[in-house]
Amino acid sequence: MNLTAGWYCFKGILVREFLRFVQQRSRFLSALVRPLLWLIVFAAGFRAALGIAIIEPYETYITYETYIAPGLCCMILLFNGMQSSLSMVYDREMGSMRVLLMSPLPRPYLLLCKMVSTALISLTQVYAFLLIALLVEVEPPLLGYITVLPALMLVALLLSSLGLFLSTRIKQLENFAGVMNFVIFPMFFLSSALYPLWKMQEASEWLYWICMANPFTYAVELVRHALYVKLDVNSLMITAGATLLFAGLAVTGFNPQKSAK
Amino acid sequence: MTITAESLSFSYGPKLALKDVEFQLEKGKFHALLGPNGAGKSTLFALLTRLYELQGGNIQIDDQSIKKQPASAMKRIGVVFQQSTLDLDLTVKQNLLYHASLHGIPTSTATKRIDAELERMEMQSRANEKVRGLNGGHRRRVEIARALLHNPDILLLDEPTVGLDPQTRRSLNTHVRQLCKTDNLTVLWATHLMEEIDLDDPVVLLHKGEVLLDDKASVMLDQSGENNLTDAFHQLTDSDSFGGTK
Secondary structure (H helix, E strand, O other): OOHHHHHHHHHHHHHHHHHHHHHOHHHHHHHHHHHHHHHHHHHHHHOOOOOOOOOOOOOOOOOHHHHHHHHHHHHHHHHHHHHHHHHHHHHHHHOHHHHHHOOOOOHHHHHHHHHHHHHHHHHHHHHHHHHHHHHHOOOOOOOHHHHHHHHHHHHHHHHHHHHHHHHHHOOOHHHHHHHHHHHHHHHHHOOOOOOOHHHHHHHOHHHHHHHHHOHHHHHHHHHHHHHOOOOOHHHHHHHHHHHHHHHHHHHHHOOHHHHHO | OOEEEEEEEEEEOOEEEEEEEEEEOOOOOEEEEEOOOOOOHHHHHHHHOOOOOOOEEEEEEOOEEOOOOHHHHHHOEEEEOOOOOOOOOOEHHHHHHHHHHHOOOOHHHHHHHHHHHHHHOOOHHHOOOEHHHOOHHHHHHHHHHHHHOOOOOEEEEEOOOOOOOHHHHHHHHHHHHHHHHHHOOEEEEEEOOHHHOOOOOEEEEEEOOEEEEEEEHHHHHHHHOOOOHHHHHHHHHOEOOOOOEO
16 A cells, blocks of 8 residues: 555545534534533532542542543543444445545555544543543643553544444444443443442442453553553553454454445 | 456345346447346446445456456546435535545645536535535536546446436536546446437446346347337336336
8 A cells, every 4th residue: 555645545534534523513512511520510429429549540549530530531532432433324324435435545444544533533522621620620740641642542442443343233323322322331330430440349249340351441440540650551451452353343344335235 | 448347246145136247348438327226237336336345257447357456446436326425514625635535645636636627517616615505416516526536537427317407417417428528538327317328329238137238329229129218228128117127
């Protein structure tokens, strides 16, 4: 593949995704409102009930808001990843997927461009959220805003490749509600996003093991550590492995014949 | 630049959609792909554009097989699909830039080509309008401009006039015929509307997945014994007035 052509292709896909994103202002707002509600309303209500002991990567007692902020960053990425699967199904139904597939560039590369573009757009929302989170005193170290970037990028890629993989399985737009109930909510609640897993273990051993098997747990921990300038190697390996797995499944499971109907 | 289809067969599960389809397009000519609904035209288009994988047979563009050299084949083909594939919420220019980028064309070159193609389609003044605001005929013009952006040698149009009024249909048809002359473009125009066909046009008539005729449109008249193409088409394909086969 010609590298220059590959670059222009990636740029074109990124610009299109960005234009679609800015035209859907409600999407941007809802992507921000959702985690902010959790951060401001839910956390205020549950702060007393869910006291947090000192756990890695924190070096002191923290507020509940501080604990859930990394999980909420991942929540934004999770919803956006699933939104990308919705947009793939929409593109397929509206026929615009055919335009993508008519490109002379290799199809796995085109899908990769699509995943990376979705991931990059998600990052802008995460940083907007982190800025607003400063108002409720979620104040990671300044360097953390930089060290969290590669972690967020990897998690965004994980979730957009999961979204792409799901889009190869979803036949119609109407089936997207099932994704909400069977993918987004279980992934989010069965993870360390809202509560440390030792608390979950105290409550239920089997739920704890489900949380431990959920790749989203490791995504959240990777982001949590990176935001406090630490590296959780275990989470990095699992998140990277899951990203490769879902990206592979998405590319191999992609069937252009569906797009031609 | 020619396209050669060799023994193309395709089935959807047990249902055979194309059976041993063979034809060759002549360089710089307007060809019609005829057939009633369900004849296999759209399946053939999906194979020509690589949206479907070849199951049996081969498609050659000059000496290149689209199976073995898909990238170079795609560079030489421009397509207008039956269903509009423009992004309604983007402007005309944004849609065209997106297509150009998918072909790896630098933005500066793409902008020049877009200006030229829109000018030729008399759509320059609408460049910055959202596609949602355009009527069906104008959308089709944009799609033709888009299909020509990467300077293809072959233009495939799958029932491009569906849903358009007769005047717009005629003007699109005339325009594409003009492109064959000015750009030496090889065109395959799928339709079931006989008024879009001239007697001198080379025609591939598909019926129930097989090639019924691969010759000039005038031969349809000779073979059917009718005196107009519409009656000849109905007689040869045994189709009723609603365009479906009996």
